[in-house]
């Protein structure tokens with residue numbers, strides 16, 4: 001992260017190196033010379049960023065700029081410098097790599113052209129706002145934005161996720177026209193890892209269905225939607241019948257495969273992308289049916305019952321006559337009869353209990 005402290009540290013380094021070094025390579029011309037960079041006459045011994053046409057100042061300033069460029073080029077951060085019009089004045093190799101184009105091509109271009117929507121509009125508005133700030137003296141130092149996640153629309157049209165900190169270089173050190181320094185970090189690897197971990201945190205390892213954690217979140221979200229939009233919401237709890245016996249007879253490994261087959265059935269019968277099947281725990285599953293009604297819920301439960309009854313296990317080496325069934329309890333929230341999502345679960349659970357006690361392989365609707 002390129003903080004103000006780091007910026008100060010960087011300027012200190014530049015001043016020190018400048019004092020100690022007698023000769024540097026000539027100004028490398030990487031900074032696009034603009035009117036502002038060659039006008040004025042206010043060179044100071046500790047103003048490293050802007051060349052001025054003071055008789056003694058040009059060489060010193062160029063040396064300082066050269067030093068700054070060397071530091072910025074060598075630093076293991078992606079850095080670019082833009083002016084108040086958002087035009088790139090300087091970019092280091094790592095920065096150019098993130099934008100996906102050579103520095104020579106990027107310099108002189110508007111940096112927001114490389115931002116994916118909505119970030120492009122957001123940063124353009126930010127600069128417009130900043131430029132229209134009334135207090136000229138304060139606005140430069142007030143501008144410090146990020147770190148914030150952005151998506152770069154790279155030169156080859158691929159997208160790259162990054163985080164960006166944008167700071168205005170302190171006005172006392174850069175002359176009249178402000179420059180902004182952007183520091184970026186490539187988030188591609190981090191994001192891929194995050195998405196993988198997020199998927200693992202929400203998925204039941206055995207069945208690949210949503211896990212209990214994801215179910216709880218989804219139920220709360222669907223519950224809120226149902227209340228806010230006055231739409232019904234149905235829940236089916238599904239419990240495998242005599243599963244202990246299945247495990248005892250065929251072993252836990254085959255028991256696991258049986259649960260996977262049932263999970264597959266649940267995935268197949270979901271009526272829409274909004275509906276969700278999850279593993280509730282052990283040999284219990286649950287289906288959330290948003291914007292649904294008891295008739296639809298019962299139809300889905302019937303589909304589950306039939307398909308589970310039709311499952312075969314010869315592919316995992318079990319006898320052809322091996323059969324399995326599930327008991328199901330349904331509860332539907334329609335007009336405020338349940339006060340909380342937990343109350344809805346309890347109602348479906350009670351209905352499930354009745355389905356079990358009335359013989360199993362049954363569907364019971366909460367009244």
Ligand SMILES: Nc1nc2c(ncn2[C@@H]2O[C@H](COP(=O)(O)OP(=O)(O)OP(=O)(O)O)[C@@H](O)[C@H]2O)c(=O)[nH]1
Nearest residue numbers: 239240241242243244245247252253255256282283
């Ligand atoms: N193979 C396997 N078995 C599991 C898993 N989770 C729970 N079980 C088993 O599921 C069985 C549940 O047994 P019970 O609660 O007695 O229920 P049941 O035998 O299905 O009987 P009813 O529900 O009354 O029809 C237990 O034997 C658990 O070990 C799992 O992930 N894999």
